[in-house]
Amino acid sequence: QQPVQSPQAVILREGEDAVINCSSSKALYSVHWYRQKHGEAPVFLMILLKGGEQKGHEKISASFNEKKQQSSLYLTASQLSYSGTYFCGTVDQGAQKLVFGQGTRLTINP
Amino acid sequence: DAEITQSPRHKITETGRQVTLACHQTWNHNNMFWYRQDLGHGLRLIHYSYGVQDTNKGEVSDGYSVSRSNTEDLPLTLESAASSQTSVYFCASSTTGVATEAFFGQGTRLTVV
Numbered sequence: 001q002q003p004v005q006s007p008q009a010v011i012l013r014e015g016e017d018a019v020i021n022c023s024s025s026k027a028l029y030s031v032h033w034y035r036q037k038h039g040e041a042p043v044f045l046m047i048l049l050k051g052g053e054q055k056g057h058e059k060i061s062a063s064f065n066e067k068k069q070q071s072s073l074y075l076t077a078s079q080l081s082y083s084g085t086y087f088c089g090t091v092d093q094g095a096q097k098l099v100f101g102q103g104t105r106l107t108i109n110p
Numbered sequence: 111d112a113e114i115t116q117s118p119r120h121k122i123t124e125t126g127r128q129v130t131l132a133c134h135q136t137w138n139h140n141n142m143f144w145y146r147q148d149l150g151h152g153l154r155l156i157h158y159s160y161g162v163q164d165t166n167k168g169e170v171s172d173g174y175s176v177s178r179s180n181t182e183d184l185p186l187t188l189e190s191a192a193s194s195q196t197s198v199y200f201c202a203s204s205t206t207g208v209a210t211e212a213f214f215g216q217g218t219r220l221t222v223v
Contacts, residue, residue, distance in 0.1 A: 002152065002169065029208045041200060041214035042153070049209050087153060091208040096141060096160060097168065098204070098212055102152035 001025060003090045005101035012078050012108050020073040020104045022088030031064050031071040032089035032098060035082075042087060045073075075106070083108045112137045116201050116215035123222055129188040131218050133201030141204045142184040143212065144168075144176065146197040153200065159184055160206070191222045 003024040010018050022031065030049050034042040048064035048071060060082075064071045075082055085103045092099075114135040123129050133142065144156040155168030157176040165176050173195060175187045188195055201215040 002154065005152075032212070034212075041216050044211045044213075047209050047211065089153075089212070096206070096208050097155060097158050097166070098143060098202075099155055099169070100145070100153035102150065 002099055003088055003101040005086075005088055005104050007104060008102070009105040010107070012106070014080055014108055014110055015077055018075045018078060018106060020075075020086050020088075020106075021070065022072070022090070022101055023068075023070045024090050026069065026090070027093045028064075028066060028069055028090050029093045030091045031062075032091070033062055033071075033073050034087045034089065034100075036085045036087065036103075038084070045086075078106075078108050080108050080110065082106060114201060114203055114213050114215045116199075116218050118218060119216065120219045121221070123191050123220070125191060125193060125222055127191050129191050129220065131186045131188075131199055131201075131220070133184050133186065133215060134182055135201075135203040135213070135215075136182065137203055137205075137213060138181060139203035139213075140181070140206045141210075141212075142178070143202045143204075144174070144184065144186045145200045145202065146170065146195075147200060147217075148197050156186065156199075157184075188220075191220075193222050196220060196222045 033045040036042040050066040143158045145153040159178040202212040204210045204212040
């Protein structure tokens with residue numbers, strides 16, 4: 001079962017912040033975040049393991065609340081290069097299959 | 111450099127024909143995955159494999175099959191192509207474990223007419 005992402009789309013001006021949420025109905029072992037530019041393959045951003053870990057990648061960070069089975073991706077002071085579709089992927093406890101959400105399209109305008 | 115490649119990049123086929131999409135990785139990864147991407151549905155898991163001779167069904171496996179005879183390849187076969195299978199297909203691979211990065215191929219755009 002796919003995790004659910006929200007919002008489905010976000011439009012920002014350069015320099016603004018955004019939060020993308022991901023929730024699952026299953027107990028999770030890890031949450032993965034990827035970004036896909038139009039016409040390209042998804043590219044890895046970060047992985048979060050159970051334990052409430054928060055990780056960062058430049059001005060992009062994420063948190064994982066294993067009890068709530070939720071993760072959030074934070075983009076601060078957005079840049080034009082951040083535009084694309086963001087996917088969260090989840091790995092259930094006891095399995096290694098990676099299941100993705102439906103994606104969040106992020107548009108950054110000058 | 112290690113990589114994951116898909117072929118063909120684009121294909122048009124007729125309804126009812128059998129089609130095979132190739133995926134080859136040189137990472138020596140045990141895990142391999144096939145996804146389809148459609149607007150509004152994101153990336154949906156079709157089949158996956160944890161190693162040679164191992165295959166498992168994903169969320170949308172009906173009408174698709176895979177086989178894993180070696181570590182490097184996981185071909186995806188559409189037994190009898192249908193218009194509903196028009197999509198962009200992505201192959202991915204990762205090392206063993208639940209916290210490992212997945213590397214994606216460049217995708218195959220399949221059109222069934």
